Amino acid sequence: MIEKLNLTMLTDFYELTMANGYFESDMAEDIAYFDLFFRQIPDGGGYAIMAGLEQVINYLDNLEFSEEDIAYLEKKGIFREEFLDYLRNFHFVCDVWAVPEGTPIFPGEPIVTVRGPVMQAQFVETMLLLQINHQSLIATKANRIVRAAGGRPVMEFGTRRAHGASAAVYGARAAYIGGCSGTACAIADRDYGVTALGTMAHSWVQMYPNEYEAFRKYAEIYPDGCTLLVDTYNVLKSGVPAAIRVFDELQPKSKGIRIDSGDVAYLTKKARKMLDEAGHEDCQIVVSNSLDEYIIQDIIVEGACIDSFGVGERLITSKSEPVFGGVYKLSALEKDGEMIPKIKISENIEKITNPGFKTVYRLFDRDTNKAIADVITLDGEPVPEGDGYEIFDPRAVWKRKKLYNFYAKNLREPIFEKGKCVYQIPSIDAVKEHCKEQISTLWEETLRFENPQTYYVDLSPALWQMKNQLIEEHNKF
Amino acid sequence: MIEKLNLTMLTDFYELTMANGYFESDMAEDIAYFDLFFRQIPDGGGYAIMAGLEQVINYLDNLEFSEEDIAYLEKKGIFREEFLDYLRNFHFVCDVWAVPEGTPIFPGEPIVTVRGPVMQAQFVETMLLLQINHQSLIATKANRIVRAAGGRPVMEFGTRRAHGASAAVYGARAAYIGGCSGTACAIADRDYGVTALGTMAHSWVQMYPNEYEAFRKYAEIYPDGCTLLVDTYNVLKSGVPAAIRVFDELQPKSKGIRIDSGDVAYLTKKARKMLDEAGHEDCQIVVSNSLDEYIIQDIIVEGACIDSFGVGERLITSKSEPVFGGVYKLSALEKDGEMIPKIKISENIEKITNPGFKTVYRLFDRDTNKAIADVITLDGEPVPEGDGYEIFDPRAVWKRKKLYNFYAKNLREPIFEKGKCVYQIPSIDAVKEHCKEQISTLWEETLRFENPQTYYVDLSPALWQMKNQLIEEHNKF
Numbered sequence: 001m002i003e004k005l006n007l008t009m010l011t012d013f014y015e016l017t018m019a020n021g022y023f024e025s026d027m028a029e030d031i032a033y034f035d036l037f038f039r040q041i042p043d044g045g046g047y048a049i050m051a052g053l054e055q056v057i058n059y060l061d062n063l064e065f066s067e068e069d070i071a072y073l074e075k076k077g078i079f080r081e082e083f084l085d086y087l088r089n090f091h092f093v094c095d096v097w098a099v100p101e102g103t104p105i106f107p108g109e110p111i112v113t114v115r116g117p118v119m120q121a122q123f124v125e126t127m128l129l130l131q132i133n134h135q136s137l138i139a140t141k142a143n144r145i146v147r148a149a150g151g152r153p154v155m156e157f158g159t160r161r162a163h164g165a166s167a168a169v170y171g172a173r174a175a176y177i178g179g180c181s182g183t184a185c186a187i188a189d190r191d192y193g194v195t196a197l198g199t200m201a202h203s204w205v206q207m208y209p210n211e212y213e214a215f216r217k218y219a220e221i222y223p224d225g226c227t228l229l230v231d232t233y234n235v236l237k238s239g240v241p242a243a244i245r246v247f248d249e250l251q252p253k254s255k256g257i258r259i260d261s262g263d264v265a266y267l268t269k270k271a272r273k274m275l276d277e278a279g280h281e282d283c284q285i286v287v288s289n290s291l292d293e294y295i296i297q298d299i300i301v302e303g304a305c306i307d308s309f310g311v312g313e314r315l316i317t318s319k320s321e322p323v324f325g326g327v328y329k330l331s332a333l334e335k336d337g338e339m340i341p342k343i344k345i346s347e348n349i350e351k352i353t354n355p356g357f358k359t360v361y362r363l364f365d366r367d368t369n370k371a372i373a374d375v376i377t378l379d380g381e382p383v384p385e386g387d388g389y390e391i392f393d394p395r396a397v398w399k400r401k402k403l404y405n406f407y408a409k410n411l412r413e414p415i416f417e418k419g420k421c422v423y424q425i426p427s428i429d430a431v432k433e434h435c436k437e438q439i440s441t442l443w444e445e446t447l448r449f450e451n452p453q454t455y456y457v458d459l460s461p462a463l464w465q466m467k468n469q470l471i472e473e474h475n476k477f
Numbered sequence: 478m479i480e481k482l483n484l485t486m487l488t489d490f491y492e493l494t495m496a497n498g499y500f501e502s503d504m505a506e507d508i509a510y511f512d513l514f515f516r517q518i519p520d521g522g523g524y525a526i527m528a529g530l531e532q533v534i535n536y537l538d539n540l541e542f543s544e545e546d547i548a549y550l551e552k553k554g555i556f557r558e559e560f561l562d563y564l565r566n567f568h569f570v571c572d573v574w575a576v577p578e579g580t581p582i583f584p585g586e587p588i589v590t591v592r593g594p595v596m597q598a599q600f601v602e603t604m605l606l607l608q609i610n611h612q613s614l615i616a617t618k619a620n621r622i623v624r625a626a627g628g629r630p631v632m633e634f635g636t637r638r639a640h641g642a643s644a645a646v647y648g649a650r651a652a653y654i655g656g657c658s659g660t661a662c663a664i665a666d667r668d669y670g671v672t673a674l675g676t677m678a679h680s681w682v683q684m685y686p687n688e689y690e691a692f693r694k695y696a697e698i699y700p701d702g703c704t705l706l707v708d709t710y711n712v713l714k715s716g717v718p719a720a721i722r723v724f725d726e727l728q729p730k731s732k733g734i735r736i737d738s739g740d741v742a743y744l745t746k747k748a749r750k751m752l753d754e755a756g757h758e759d760c761q762i763v764v765s766n767s768l769d770e771y772i773i774q775d776i777i778v779e780g781a782c783i784d785s786f787g788v789g790e791r792l793i794t795s796k797s798e799p800v801f802g803g804v805y806k807l808s809a810l811e812k813d814g815e816m817i818p819k820i821k822i823s824e825n826i827e828k829i830t831n832p833g834f835k836t837v838y839r840l841f842d843r844d845t846n847k848a849i850a851d852v853i854t855l856d857g858e859p860v861p862e863g864d865g866y867e868i869f870d871p872r873a874v875w876k877r878k879k880l881y882n883f884y885a886k887n888l889r890e891p892i893f894e895k896g897k898c899v900y901q902i903p904s905i906d907a908v909k910e911h912c913k914e915q916i917s918t919l920w921e922e923t924l925r926f927e928n929p930q931t932y933y934v935d936l937s938p939a940l941w942q943m944k945n946q947l948i949e950e951h952n953k954f
Contacts, residue, residue, distance in 0.1 A: 007642055007664065009664035010636070010642055010662065010664045011636070011662075011663050012637070012661040012675050013662070013663045013666070013673040013674055013675030014675030014676050014677055015675075015678075016675070017675055017699065018677055018678065018680075018681050020698070021677075021681065021695060021699075022684075024698045025694050025698070027684065030684070032680075032684070034680070068667070069667070072663075078701070078702070118684060122680060125637070125678070126636055126637050129638075130636060130638075130639060130645060133637065134640045134644075137640075138640075157489075159487070159488075159603055160489070160602070160603050160606035160803075161606075161607075161801070161802070162607060162640065163614075163615075163639065163640040163641070163794070164607065164608075164611045164640070164641065164642075164643030164644045164647050164648070165487055165607065165641075165643040166640075166641030167611075167640035167641045167644050168487060168607060169487065169641075170641050184489040185488075185489065185490070186486040186489070187484065187486035187487045187488070189490070190486050190545070190546070190549040198489050198492075198493070198494055199491050200495055201491060201599070201602070202806070202807075202821055203511070203599060203807040204495050206807045207504065207507070207509070207595060207807070207810070221497070221498050221501045221502070222494065222498075222555065224555070232821065234822075261824070261828075262824060313800045313802075314800075317640070317794075317799040317800055318799075319799055319800055322795075322796055323790045323791075323794055323796055324638070325638070329679070329680070330680040330683045333684070344709065345710055346738065347738070347739060351738070
């Protein structure tokens, strides 16, 4: 949907002033490396889920400056005609590497790297961050909620509370990647293959003289997908009895009730009993009232009888933590064929960046196929291997550990080569499957909602040395 | 931008199953009234700001079912050809009333009402909620932040952390309505006239051997808008001195520094002193590090020397409260020319809806022009007027108050008549001005951030009576 639009101007204005600045200072063609990474996992979780890459690819593949864009920039009165001409003839020529969607990711890892002429590699910052931050946020939240539901399907129901149209559509997409079974949002179904379902609002019930008539009419029209909303007036006194009467009379093929308010633990237990006693053991109970992973966990513990969940605003806005703090930082320059690593120093240790052109390996145990640790290495370093390979915690370097009997997998794939997409975008179902599979390689300790074990993200000795050297050089000033 | 797209399928799927249900049951042309209202002001504030109406109008004005939509619906296998034919020939014929953008709004008020054939009036629910919820959320948050800044300009800087493209663009638009001076987002400038500004990222500084060279180059290219980012290495030791050297050497017309990290209260005081001592009293200091209304208020109290603010993620996501809980509820039906008011009962008193076709008046004091109270009345009731007009609190009916020397203003305007837009959409600057003006009619007690006085929203006696009668009728069951 959005991709068909020209979104080139969906950028922080400073990307334009900087691009022009590089153009005016003859640095435009200097080769720069930028890493996209994040610093903190939302909700204090043990891992995040990579998402949004497909939209990044579509954006980069269609990146051009239209006459409308040029006219707008001309009007600003700060750009020379030569620069506008450059934009008119703009062709994206960068190389891009990225971690595929659905992969568990951890703080500090270069989940995307862009290499190319600095004015181009810099320019794409805003949109890359926007897409990856948004969808990774929602995929990560969805995954927490889906895990809380313990195998019961979770539907994404948040369209009306999303932050605008793209938040609704790509939020539904990201939620599906994170493990949701479907969405209420029809356009996400039409355009992204995220199955959409939906039955009735309270207004349907209110349009009829009573619940029985409203339900009966609905069951006549939709005998194959008949989920009745039973809480317009009173769930146990009128809603469920009316539903049972209609199920008795019409025997629809698929029966369900939905409860959207009240104490769902209590109500679902009572409703389940009423339905079973009436012989409708096959009637599904759907619940959908301001849910999130914490409430779902609680009501399951309370013994609520629920077959599936609809989760709205707290998923589509990631209410408890609506910001995914991805950043995009310069990590290296190429000047006259020489690689110059770059670092951003900060008072805050965690804000100091990892310099150089890097990649990430995940090390798996050969026996269990469980993920042991990730290692960020410099480009060209050998793949971690061998018995006795030593990793250490960069925040506590005295913590060292020798690894045996493991294999390493490079987490990143080449996405663009010289501006040409070389990546086969997988289907959304393949991404979802990949996500499920990869999460199954994480230890329980990492999966925990509260205070999970911090997963090891190691730096290779060469990278560690380069980083410390650059910090020391800066300290000399 | 988004409006040019066909977003008809950006809807909860149940709007489609219900529309088809009404079609199949010959109720399609029954006339229904739906109210859009919200229940709680975000962040415990005293008022919210209406926003998003322009996008609602664009949506309704272009509402049609494309062949792509029809093909998608056909594939779902639950709709008959007659219904799809109806959609093919769909023309929006409803009446719509709404509170103009930029107006302060309060819980329970029908800020939008749609009247028309039930299948149409119901169908538009999702998109109306999506647009109004999103933009009202951001406009309300922006207004809080702008008020905290006490007259200093606030720029919206959140594009990269927005929930997708529309969240960035319409978020920038809503923030401008709420009082922001501009945005970092270029497309919001191009398409919505929200002034975009921006200078440099840390990477610009990192690209050069040192800050002095980076700043000097920038000042040469942009002598008219030269804001230098001084915190790449060390604000006071290297950043500010380098900026001063460049200001001395090049004397740019407009001088500024931006600080994006660290203890900004301390740093801005020190930086101000250094700049002043160097004769750059006209150099502006801009601050932009995870700000919101609370932090801004605090650092101003601490005596920070700040001329303007850039506010990012906490504004564009409304981080402290990312959900605006607007709902869309059936309030009446017309059957055979007779008006049948409808109510939704709930265990939770505040969730019981106001029945009937209604409007809202705001009562202003004739001497001070301050807003005294809002009154929701039934359509056709006389305008509140006269000395001794009695209002009461519907949550505490014994609290009564007689009003003298006031005038009433209907808050709503007709937007569509029989599907035709009859509303002249004001310019965004007019909306922003309207917002500022209308907020100035609220008492200080309502403007307070914490524990504000609850503004009176009264029901007319006729509406109150109707509501109670319907509740009693329901209780008989």
